[in-house]
Amino acid sequence: MHRTKVRVVEDALDANNTIAHANRADFDRATVKVVNLMSAPGAGKTTLLERVLADGLDGIRPGVLEGDVQGSFDADRLSVLHVPVTQINTDPGFGGECHLDANMVRSALPAVPLDDIDLLVIENVGNLVCPAEFRVGEDARAMVCSVTEGEDKPLKYPLMFRTSELVVVNKADLLPHLDFDLDRFFENLDAVNPGVARMVVSARTGEGVGAFRDWLLEVAAAGE
Amino acid sequence: MHRTKVRVVEDALDANNTIAHANRADFDRATVKVVNLMSAPGAGKTTLLERVLADGLDGIRPGVLEGDVQGSFDADRLSVLHVPVTQINTDPGFGGECHLDANMVRSALPAVPLDDIDLLVIENVGNLVCPAEFRVGEDARAMVCSVTEGEDKPLKYPLMFRTSELVVVNKADLLPHLDFDLDRFFENLDAVNPGVARMVVSARTGEGVGAFRDWLLEVAAAGE
Numbered sequence: 051m052h053r054t055k056v057r058v059v060e061d062a063l064d065a066n067n068t069i070a071h072a073n074r075a076d077f078d079r080a081t082v083k084v085v086n087l088m089s090a091p092g093a094g095k096t097t098l099l100e101r102v103l104a105d106g107l108d109g110i111r112p113g114v115l116e117g118d119v120q121g122s123f124d125a126d127r128l129s130v131l132h133v134p135v136t137q138i139n140t141d142p143g144f145g146g147e148c149h150l151d152a153n154m155v156r157s158a159l160p161a162v163p164l165d166d167i168d169l170l171v172i173e174n175v176g177n178l179v180c181p182a183e184f185r186v187g188e189d190a191r192a193m194v195c196s197v198t199e200g201e202d203k204p205l206k207y208p209l210m211f212r213t214s215e216l217v218v219v220n221k222a223d224l225l226p227h228l229d230f231d232l233d234r235f236f237e238n239l240d241a242v243n244p245g246v247a248r249m250v251v252s253a254r255t256g257e258g259v260g261a262f263r264d265w266l267l268e269v270a271a272a273g274e
Numbered sequence: 275m276h277r278t279k280v281r282v283v284e285d286a287l288d289a290n291n292t293i294a295h296a297n298r299a300d301f302d303r304a305t306v307k308v309v310n311l312m313s314a315p316g317a318g319k320t321t322l323l324e325r326v327l328a329d330g331l332d333g334i335r336p337g338v339l340e341g342d343v344q345g346s347f348d349a350d351r352l353s354v355l356h357v358p359v360t361q362i363n364t365d366p367g368f369g370g371e372c373h374l375d376a377n378m379v380r381s382a383l384p385a386v387p388l389d390d391i392d393l394l395v396i397e398n399v400g401n402l403v404c405p406a407e408f409r410v411g412e413d414a415r416a417m418v419c420s421v422t423e424g425e426d427k428p429l430k431y432p433l434m435f436r437t438s439e440l441v442v443v444n445k446a447d448l449l450p451h452l453d454f455d456l457d458r459f460f461e462n463l464d465a466v467n468p469g470v471a472r473m474v475v476s477a478r479t480g481e482g483v484g485a486f487r488d489w490l491l492e493v494a495a496a497g498e
Binding site: 090091092118119120121123146147148175176177178179180183196198199200202203205206207208209221223224227228229254 | 342344372400401404420422429447448452
């Protein structure tokens with residue numbers, strides 16, 4: 051019984067990878083770089099994007115693909131910045147899928163103006179577990195972790211922290227009001243992903259957000 | 275293709291419900307009431323439980339079943355309170371299951387001293403989506419939502435908020451440092467689950483935690 055379950059899962063992940071490669075090929079043809087942006091619910095992905103996109107990206111043309119169980123709250127927030135935003139809702143599946151997979155992204159691609167953008171940021175569903183299991187054709191993964199979530203999160207959700215190229219520690223403005231130990235968080239992070247790139251920001255105040263902007267520009271420029 | 279997928283999911287949920295009923299029968303035989311405690315990662319479920327269990331429950335004997343992808347950090351924190359704690363790790367499945375289901379709970383039951391407790395609190399995996407989809411045999415569902423997560427969460431993760439009997443708004447001590455609008459949060463909550471029981475607490479300072487303790491005692495006493 052257990053073996054059967056594992057085999058089905060492997061097949062599902064294989065199919066996902068096949069479709070992720072197809073997405074990747076489409077992105078390459080359009081010379082679009084892609085970032086898969088992940089976090090727990092409410093860690094501040096959208097606020098971070100608002101900050102970065104409002105300031106512009108040095109001529110790099112961004113687009114956003116928004117993944118949510120239901121609604122288009124984040125897409126509405128970002129669309130006022132005159133950035134092309136495409137919404138995926140996952141609620142038709144299984145009471146709401148908790149992640150984006152390659153096929154969901156693929157189904158949205160006809161609505162994404164790939165020829166008019168250079169960098170696509172895919173804002174995944176807020177969840178520290180399953181989004182990490184599904185490649186969607188991205189060049190790089192960034193995750194946002196809020197200081198309000200506690201220092202133990204890398205150890206409790208290791209796959210997410212292990213498979214990200216960048217960990218953005220957000221809500222730094224709240225540090226004076228918390229017992230959060232940043233050094234211990236980084237020790238836990240290094241235990242699961244030694245030396246991974248990291249930055250401390252406050253999307254609310256703007257502190258440190260320039261470093262995330264620079265990282266996006268690096269992803270956009272890679273291989274050119 | 276799509277129809278096949280839906281059918282498989284319905285079967286999976288049917289099987290889950292069958293096992294949840296079996297769990298429920300075991301809990302009833304042992305006269306144990308069960309709370310399924312859910313939240314996003316880092317919302318403060320464990321800290322809330324630490325507060326409540328440290329103070330005792332008026333002679334009600336509690337037990338805890340801890341669900342985590344990996345590790346036993348929360349179980350270790352609670353076990354010093356001399357409460358029986360059983361750990362379920364979900365990492366053998368699919369790179370880490372993002373929720374507890376009835377079968378996972380059932381597999382842990384032989385390690386739970388049902389005859390020695392009156393109230394079992396099941397601390398689910400931190401996730402606002404899938405835990406809401408799986409009944410595990412509980413009497414009641416409580417969810418914790420931190421004020422740092424934003425007012426939009428009931429609208430973005432409606433199933434979780436809709437299927438909970440109690441919504442605990444945690445980290446109230448941070449309200450002076452946030453832009454969080456509690457009234458708007460409650461409006462959004464009422465839009466998906468009108469009139470659901472709610473309380474505002476700070477597990478960190480202890481403010482309001484007595485109300486959660488009283489709610490647990492009510493669940494424990496129901497039907498007696």
